Amino acid sequence: MNKINPKRILVMKFRNIGDVLLTTPLIKNLRFNFPDAIIDIAVNKGSKEMVTLNPNINEVIIYDRAKIKKYSPIKRIIEEIKFALSIRKKSYDMVINTTKGDRGAQLALISGAKIKVGYSGEKNILTKNVFTNYLPKQELRHTLEMDLDTLREFNLDIKEKKVEIFWSxxxxxxxxxxxxxxxxxxxxxxxxxxxxxxxxxxxxxxxxxxxxxxxxxxxxxxxxxxxxxxxxxxxxxxxxxxxxxxxxxxxxxxxxxxxxxxxxxxxxxxxxxxxxxxxxxxxxxxxxxxxxxxxxxxxxxxxxxxxxxxxxxxxxxxxxxxxxxxxxxxxxxxxxxxxxxxxxxxxxxxxxxxxxxxxxxxxxxxxx
The missing domain is CATH 3.40.50.2000 (Glycogen Phosphorylase B;)
Incomplete structure (x- = not known):
């Protein structure tokens, strides 16, 4: 497989607090492999504390799901589009959707990234063919290992599997x-x-x-x-x-x-x-x-x-x-x-x- 060298990477984990924390080994190993890259993560509001102050992350992007759900249908669509366009403006080379959610797939589609990594969305025709690289099913493996599959997909080094959290x-x-x-x-x-x-x-x-x-x-x-x-x-x-x-x-x-x-x-x-x-x-x-x-x-x-x-x-x-x-x-x-x-x-x-x-x-x- 051709060696990749992304300059701007976005990891997306629109799940709960513990799920977000378990992405930190992926982030750390991305930093090992791409020491000069900009590495951002997009998460739901309420889970950001799991990744803030992490020295391997440049920016934590917050999606306020609860706030947007309170809007009228038209206002909600407008806010979703604004959030998607804010992602696109950052010109990521590589976007990784670490879950099967439609939101991550939609953002990957709009992002304009050359490399889009995620899971098959065969049930949704709008996101069925979004990704350039598809990840395997979890099967009986730990969620942490599932998050590291992106590295395996590109034959990148996995130097450690340590979950990390930081405070002030x-x-x-x-x-x-x-x-x-x-x-x-x-x-x-x-x-x-x-x-x-x-x-x-x-x-x-x-x-x-x-x-x-x-x-x-x-x-x-x-x-x-x-x-x-x-x-x-x-x-x-x-x-x-x-x-x-x-x-x-x-x-x-x-x-x-x-x-x-x-x-x-x-x-x-x-x-x-x-x-x-x-x-x-x-x-x-x-x-x-x-x-x-x-x-x-x-x-x-x-x-x-x-x-x-x-x-x-x-x-x-x-x-x-x-x-x-x-x-x-x-x-x-x-x-x-x-x-x-x-x-x-x-x-x-x-x-x-x-x-x-x-x-x-x-x-x-x-x-x-």
């Missing part, structure tokens, strides 16, 4: 002040993010309360709890706290996302469900104990930055990758990718996890 000095100072006020030493607390924006990813509240109490009362290690500043997450966390006998430190809604990232870096281990904070913990090289139900560990398990190959070889059941551990049942229906069983928003496979097995793993990780 001001964020560091804010977190240090909190820990000092609470008299908590670095690497002497457990960070637990107990809930998800998707409630069907949550374990039983009673089990989570037992985990918190076990860490605080039996292991005598302080627990710091975080949650997003949204009502349904804070309400769920409050219910968990009502079931606890211990008194963990609760920082729900008190930290920005970047400050949560910084706090996490100072923890001994992380315990939580399948959320962006889990991926952030792995990026911070903090040992993760995660609970998986409807989502597949092979696609979304916490990635160990010290490894070059995924350790997740099964779709369900208990698995490890380096320092990280995923607890999941081994039901034939897992992973189903559904929002709970029979539309209930509750996943049965997360309701009766073996607490003795959870304790065993926490013990081993804390004493490792």
């Amino acid at each position: 000095k001001e964020d560091e100072e804010k977190v240090d002040d909190i820990l000092k006020k609470e008299n908590i030493e670095i690497k002497n607390f457990i960070h637990i993010h107990a809930v998800s924006r998707w409630m069907f990813k949550c374990i039983n509240d009673i089990t989570m309360a037992k985990i918190i109490d076990y860490c605080e009362d039996h292991l005598a290690i302080k627990v710091i709890l975080t949650a997003a500043p949204v009502s349904h997450e804070i309400e769920r966390l409050n219910n968990i706290l009502s079931l606890c006998n211990s008194k963990p430190i609760v920082l729900s809604g008190k930290l920005t996302l970047k400050q949560t990232v910084c706090l996490n870096k100072k923890a001994k281990i992380f315990i939580g469900v399948d959320t962006s904070i889990m991926h952030i913990s792995a990026a911070n090289n903090i040992p993760v104990l995660a609970f998986f139900g409807p989502s597949g560990t092979d696609h979304w398990g916490p990635w160990d930055n010290d490894m070059m190959e995924s350790g997740y070889t099964k779709r369900n059941g208990f698995q490890t990758m380096g320092k990280h551990r995923v607890i999941a049942e081994s039901r034939d229906c897992q992973p189903c990718g559904k929002d709970g069983c029979d539309g209930t928003k509750i996943s049965d496979c997360l309701m009766n996890l073996d607490f003795e097995f959870i304790k065993k793993n926490i013990n081993e990780m804390v004493n490792d």
Whole structure:
């Protein structure tokens, strides 16, 4: 295949927070291969914190999906066109759409880039033949590996597979002040993010309360709890706290996302469900104990930055990758990718996890 040498590259990831974070190995390896190129990334508003301050990125372009959806149909079309033309004006040589979404395909089409990389859109006649280079299906591979397929397509070097995230000095100072006020030493607390924006990813509240109490009362290690500043997450966390006998430190809604990232870096281990904070913990090289139900560990398990190959070889059941551990049942229906069983928003496979097995793993990780 002919060697390419793009001067301006756009990576597009119009997905959620964790998905955006997992693109950073692609960005880093693009920088390795094209050290003098302009490398930008386009993401949905709300996920930009995963890539801001990243030294390998020149510009983070924000698509405000929620704002545009509120407009009238005509106004919405006008705003979509304006956004597309703003991409075209940047004269990219190479555009990479890392998902199957129509928006990325449409922007690639309008971009005018000579090299357009993405996934087949056979269901949409308008975007069916957009790309000059098509990427393979994910199959049973980790999402991080899927993002790196662009490099393989052009026989480019993959020098490392490290997920990276960055924060400011001001964020560091804010977190240090909190820990000092609470008299908590670095690497002497457990960070637990107990809930998800998707409630069907949550374990039983009673089990989570037992985990918190076990860490605080039996292991005598302080627990710091975080949650997003949204009502349904804070309400769920409050219910968990009502079931606890211990008194963990609760920082729900008190930290920005970047400050949560910084706090996490100072923890001994992380315990939580399948959320962006889990991926952030792995990026911070903090040992993760995660609970998986409807989502597949092979696609979304916490990635160990010290490894070059995924350790997740099964779709369900208990698995490890380096320092990280995923607890999941081994039901034939897992992973189903559904929002709970029979539309209930509750996943049965997360309701009766073996607490003795959870304790065993926490013990081993804390004493490792």
